[in-house]
Amino acid sequence: MKFQLLLITLVFAFSLYLFAIVDADPASDRAALLALRLAVGGRILLWNTSAASPCSWTGVFCEKDRVTRLRLPGMGLSGTLPLGIGNLTELQTLSLRFNAVNGSIPPDFVNLVNLRYLYLQGNFFSGQIPEFLFNMQNLVRLNLAHNNFSGEISPSFNNLTRLDTLYLENNNLTGAIPDLNAPPLGQFNVSDNKLTGPIPARFSHLDASAFEGNSLCGEPLQACPGTGTDSGSKLSGGAIAGIVIGSLIGLLLILLILFFFCRKKSSGDNQLKDTATVKRADVEIPAGNIARDSGNAGASYSATAKGDARSSGTMNLVFFGKVSKVFDLEDLLRASAEVLGKGTFGTTYKASIEIGVVAAVKRLKDVTAPEREFREKIEEVGKMVHENLVPLRAYYYSRDEKLLVYDYMPMGSLSALLHGTHPFSGLSF
Template structure:
């Protein structure tokens, strides 16, 4: 064999060897699929509906891919439970969106989540995660939306949040955080912020004073937009008494002057009451009444022949109690669950009327507000309605208000959403009064 033939043969064998190797994207997608299967085995829930016989996980519910890599994992209200073990997110390194909200996940956040350096949106609210907020989160410099609300996180709010310079949303409400609220240097960039219902104290930094008082309720914080701090060093000024000025005689009011002042005060009070009564009467048509309890109760009687047990293969169905009354159906295992009776007894206010029904703002207690959509003229079977509404409940997007629960019985159909205090789209576009 001549040297030229040997070189040609060597080149041919090298090319053949390269062609026989699997493509890098195939290897990466296979690793992503293996990581998702490990997550499925650890937390269960509706992930068992995934068709594992498919070669690619990109067609599974809640999974989105780009360039043969898993880039989004959205599993809101999937009945996930338990701890997330280490070694799962270390393979999902191309994740840009991770939503595990409204489940029953517990324990601390896995450390390998810090390997997802491209992560932009992280939604973990409505679970039972505990421990301190892990420092590795502050290394995810591409984060834009971070929601850790309604969990059991403890400890102080770290100054490491200053590293998240692109952050626009930071929700930490309804946890067990303590200590003071540091100047995180995020005030100019943040457009959504909430630390309410935590054991925080001290003054609110100036960079965060632009947010409404709702962002700080249920804490011991002070300063704008809440009440002034008692340690601000301000001394109330003392009025100077005329009798203390030399050469001035302390004057006294006569009985007639005192009587005149009293009469003026009484007349003024009566005028104020009269004006308030007129204003309330004018707005009586705009104010809401409570949702018609009796009408709904007429439809709560159990339909003969209807199933009274939750089928094992259906992720969410209406529960029926011993008296035959049906209950609200919740998506996921949110920490705050209320009954239908609580919703019916709540004070309500009309938010608006549309083609398919009326929207109400229901006040369950001092800290729980929900929006209720009462549908009308929706002519479809209960089973078809439940199937369609489960698809809506599984949707997860930063610009969509999550569907929290629904009720379906005969002609009565209710949709329950988390109340968003920013008003309607029409109000934001046209500058109308926020609700």
């Protein structure tokens, strides 16, 4: 009895040995390829099956008489893959992309222990991604895109520690993306599925196109609801302090600018006497240099003033027309001033001069005309004589000050004067 049992054991072991030898034989590769040819249609039917070795067949590549690569892309293959492909135990690359193969991946794929590159994209494979794929430890590139795979993405992809590329786009996958932390994936795409939930942080560096067409959130897509505020707070602690400090500095600068602007404006509207004090070194001229004449032509007075300017380097008031009382610039600057109004070209003051003369003085602002041009224009105005025009009595020009002196019309307006409702009232010089 013991002898018979021993004999049976030896026969069984010898059979397994013979099976292993046959399984590792090139003939088994040929048989596996013929099974594939019978199961699917397409151009592989053109294989010369009378040849003893399949290594000369289209898409079949061998090393040492063993099939190591099977490339049949776009060959018009249709139907389902048969059992038997797992006998290609030396196979390293399998490419069946862009055909019309349907059904599921045969379970004997698990025997392809040397397989590194598996390209099945562009077919009609369906069902869940089979678990036995996660035992193929040598896989480096796995492309299952553009098929009809369904179900969830298994975290068992972490078992494929050499995996670098995983393409699963354009399928019917559902659920969340697992945190695939074991394989250092360099290329990853799950776009155009039915996935939901947040994108794992390790994939945040990828392009957004790898996740579009789903209901996913998180970088590189838009932030998930309820998380944008928290992450923003963590990132903006120092930024908030900077914004506050910058805002305070900006506010102080604005206030400082407004302060100087208001101060400049108020100083410009001060009494003419105050302005004269600041500019006294520029405008103080001895009374002997005043240009005076009894003639009617303003040109003669202008000539006299120009002569004085050349001789002394300074200028005084230049008068127009007949004058009964003469005052100089010093008298005008000592006069008490009262603001009458402001216009586009400057401010008008009522100047009460100590000698008993009241004049209207217009202080021009923002006038940058050269001296020669200014004098020519003013002299033309001074020559104008009309009953409805207030005569220009004198003017003063310097680089920093430009003054026009008119008769003062008390308690009246231009409209009243033009329409004769108010008697002319003023003092002649």
